[in-house]
Amino acid sequence: xxxxxxxxxxxxxxxxxxxxxxxxxxxxxxxxxxxxxxxxxxxxxxxxxxxxxxxxxxxxxxxxxxxxxxxxxxxxxxxxxxxxxxxxxxxxxxxxxxxxxxxxxxxxxxxxxxxxxxxxxxxxxxxxxxxxxxxxxxxxxxxxxxxxxxxxxxxxxxxxxxxxxxxxxxxxxxxxxxxxxxxxxxxxxxxxxxxxxxxxxxxxxxxxxxxxxxxxxxxxxxxxxxxxxxxxxxxxxxxxxxxxxxxxxxxxxxxxxxxxxxxxxxxxxxxxxxxxxxxxxxxxxxxxxxxxxxxxxxxxxxxxxxxxxxxxxxxxxxxxxxxxxxxxxxxxxxxxxxxxxxxxxxxxxxxxxxxxxxxxxxxxxxxxxxxxxxxxxxxxxxxxxxxxxxxxxxxxxxxxxxxxxxxxxxxxxxxxxxxxxxxxxxxxxxxxxxxxxxxxxxxxxxxxxxxxxxxxxxxxxxxxxxxxxxxxxxxxxxxxxxxxx
Amino acid sequence: xxxxxxxxxxxxxxxxxxxxxxxxxxxxxxxxxxxxxxxxxxxxxxxxxxxxxxxxxxxxxxxxxxxxxxxxxxxxxxxxxxxxxxxxxxxxxxxxxxxxxxxxxxxxxxxxxxxxxxxxxxxxxxxxxxxxx
Numbered sequence: 001x002x003x004x005x006x007x008x009x010x011x012x013x014x015x016x017x018x019x020x021x022x023x024x025x026x027x028x029x030x031x032x033x034x035x036x037x038x039x040x041x042x043x044x045x046x047x048x049x050x051x052x053x054x055x056x057x058x059x060x061x062x063x064x065x066x067x068x069x070x071x072x073x074x075x076x077x078x079x080x081x082x083x084x085x086x087x088x089x090x091x092x093x094x095x096x097x098x099x100x101x102x103x104x105x106x107x108x109x110x111x112x113x114x115x116x117x118x119x120x121x122x123x124x125x126x127x128x129x130x131x132x133x134x135x136x137x138x139x140x141x142x143x144x145x146x147x148x149x150x151x152x153x154x155x156x157x158x159x160x161x162x163x164x165x166x167x168x169x170x171x172x173x174x175x176x177x178x179x180x181x182x183x184x185x186x187x188x189x190x191x192x193x194x195x196x197x198x199x200x201x202x203x204x205x206x207x208x209x210x211x212x213x214x215x216x217x218x219x220x221x222x223x224x225x226x227x228x229x230x231x232x233x234x235x236x237x238x239x240x241x242x243x244x245x246x247x248x249x250x251x252x253x254x255x256x257x258x259x260x261x262x263x264x265x266x267x268x269x270x271x272x273x274x275x276x277x278x279x280x281x282x283x284x285x286x287x288x289x290x291x292x293x294x295x296x297x298x299x300x301x302x303x304x305x306x307x308x309x310x311x312x313x314x315x316x317x318x319x320x321x322x323x324x325x326x327x328x329x330x331x332x333x334x335x336x337x338x339x340x341x342x343x344x345x346x347x348x349x350x351x352x353x354x355x356x357x358x359x360x361x362x363x364x365x366x367x368x369x370x371x372x373x374x375x376x377x378x379x380x381x382x383x384x385x386x387x388x389x390x391x392x393x394x395x396x397x398x399x400x401x402x403x404x405x406x407x408x409x410x411x412x413x414x415x416x417x418x419x420x421x422x423x424x425x426x427x428x429x430x431x432x433x434x435x436x437x438x439x440x441x442x443x444x445x446x447x448x449x450x451x452x453x454x455x456x457x458x459x460x461x462x463x464x465x466x467x468x469x470x471x472x473x474x475x476x477x478x479x480x481x482x483x484x485x
Numbered sequence: 486x487x488x489x490x491x492x493x494x495x496x497x498x499x500x501x502x503x504x505x506x507x508x509x510x511x512x513x514x515x516x517x518x519x520x521x522x523x524x525x526x527x528x529x530x531x532x533x534x535x536x537x538x539x540x541x542x543x544x545x546x547x548x549x550x551x552x553x554x555x556x557x558x559x560x561x562x563x564x565x566x567x568x569x570x571x572x573x574x575x576x577x578x579x580x581x582x583x584x585x586x587x588x589x590x591x592x593x594x595x596x597x598x599x600x601x602x603x604x605x606x607x608x609x610x611x612x613x614x615x616x617x618x
Contacts, residue, residue, distance in 0.1 A: 112502075119509050126516040133527040135535045143570035150577045167580070170570055195532075228502070235509045240516050388508035393501065 004197030007189040011182070012041075012204075014071055018051075019044025021074040022283075025081050026276030032092035036215060038208040039093060042261045043280060045254075046287030047074060049178040050335050052185065053290075057338055062156040067188050091274045093264065094219040109224045116224075116231035123234045124207055130240075130247050131199045138242075141249035146195070147171045149183035149249070153193040156184075163347050174347045176339060178290040179251045195249075202253045206246035209257040210234055213460050216264050217467060225472065233463050238386040244453035252453045255291045259298055260460040262288055263417070266306050267410060269324060273317070278324045282331025289336045294424070298457070299332065301420035309412035354433055366430050369440060373429045373447070377422060380451050387459070394462045397469030404470050414465040421458050425451070540571065543603065543611050548575040550601050550615070558582060562604040564611075572603075 019040035023033055033040055051070040052062070060066045136142055148171065151162045163173045183198040190197065213233055217226035239245055244252040265281040285303070288295035303325065310321050381391025401407060407415070429447055432438055438446065466472070527535050533552075537545035551557045560582045561572070572581055582599070602614040 119513060122513055123516060126520040129520040130523050134523045135532070135539055137539050139570060142574040147574045147577060150574065154578050168573070171573070231509065232505060235512045237512050237515070241519060384508070388512065389505055
């Protein structure tokens with residue numbers, strides 16, 4: 001019996017191997033990869049899950065060998081591409097702007113930076129202690145994500161009755177399998193499901209999310225601002241303790257990480273339209289869709305936001321953008337197709353195909369629900385016990401943006417993305433039916449425990465848009481083409 | 486105008502950062518406190534003891550029986566639908582059997598084939614009957 005944490009370490013090595021070889025295949029700069037472990041990790045987890053899932057569809061069992069062999073396609077693609085085209089120009093994600101207009105590091109700034117660093121450190125350590133000592137305690141973590149992971153660890157195959165058994169329908173077998181697959185991948189060395197080894201997964205995603213956020217901000221302005229806003233994100237109470245937090249076996253924090261990573265890649269694509277970049281972005285969008293059901297909707301919304309922001313703020317290279325977006329969409333669709341086909345062909349629960357039951361009369365009948373859905377969504381952020389002052393600052397930032405009126409591309413992109421997310425939430429709650437039994441009162445209860453988890457995913461974008469608002473940025477150019485590169 | 490703006494901007498920035506620092510310190514003390522409580526509660530405890538502390542007798546008994554019997558069979562009588570959520574996780578790969586309300590088995594020793602029977606009364610409270618084999 002190998003210790004659970006060794007299994008976690010082993011699994012992490014495989015993710016990094018996949019991420020590293022995949023990035024090298026797209027000719028990513030090796031030196032830069034070392035500076036951006038979050039990119040390697042995110043891409044590694046996403047692609048490893050997608051490849052592993054294809055293996056399982058092909059009938060292979062989930063074993064140590066298949067787990068390791070999931071790295072083979074990316075290693076081969078790197079070797080082949082290297083042999084065929086040995087000299088290609090490399091690319092990297094973010095480049096620092098030529099002039100940052102740095103503030104002088106006064107004593108106050110230095111001590112504040114230290115304070116922010118300490119805050120982040122203590123948050124992370126406290127989280128690691130909690131996930132290490134405490135068993136899983138969240139309802140959805142146990143009944144849905146944990147159960148799926150147990151099924152995959154035990155049966156080691158997709159040919160399981162679980163996906164068609166009505167007894168398990170409460171655990172939503174049609175939910176995407178990335179997190180359960182990775183939990184099973186972690187425990188593959190132990191032979192059976194080991195809860196203590198998979199519990200830190202959420203915390204790992206949280207740490208890499210903070211790294212990604214800090215990196216994004218560090219390339220947009222002074223280091224102190226980057227530390228301050230990263231500390232703001234890290235101290236959002238909802239991220240550390242509660243259902244869906246990084247202290248649970250759920251997919252909300254991983255999805256928040258993938259949404260942030262996708263957002264960073266979109267910002268990078270705006271500046272530099274390399275094919276390799278488009279491929280990586282396509283895979284990230286597919287990873288969003290394979291993490292949680294709503295991830296696919298987020299991916300669409302971000303694609304639409306990218307095009308809309310280009311139309312509003314920069315039409316000069318529209319043809320280039322469209323070409324690259326075609327590559328992004330093609331790669332994303334191909335990567336996610338096996339899961340969508342599997343879901344469509346194998347999982348037949350009535351409530352899983354709810355969109356097919358939507359009629360015009362049903363939609364019209366549910367419109368009055370918006371009267372309580374919209375205020376609930378808009379006022380959620382004001383609950384300072386969950387989000388401290390981050391949303392209050394965000395609303396103040398929006399007002400400041402409205403007064404200034406001249407928005408840059410990044411601001412338009414983030415704003416349209418967030419508005420898209422909120423429209424999606426409103427529609428979801430307006431139309432939700434839950435086996436046809438969901439009346440308005442049940443819908444309100446559903447909102448009470450679902451909205452905070454949905455909001456978690458948007459938080460990095462909310463804090464980043466606040467950072468780009470005139471409240472923080474002194475000059476206009478910070479928004480448009482001080483894009484973080 | 487610029488001077489006027491600067492006059493208000495600086496104090497407002499300090500105030501905002503100050504308010505956030507208060508929240509950050511509160512959050513910090515809360516997370517540290519919770520982590521210390523978790524460490525105190527769960528250190529040197531077996532998985533079964535941890536489960537008992539967190540989920541109470543019902544879930545821990547189900548988990549314990551499933552761990553000790555490879556072919557454990559558990560019967561849920563009059564169980565509300567949502568109560569099975571966590572139990573399914575603890576019981577897996579064993580399946581929980583259900584007996585709907587008022588549908589008692591007919592044979593003379595009806596529950597003999599089960600290891601654990603969980604009966605929910607009308608107010609939703611469970612009682613456990615553990616059958617030694």
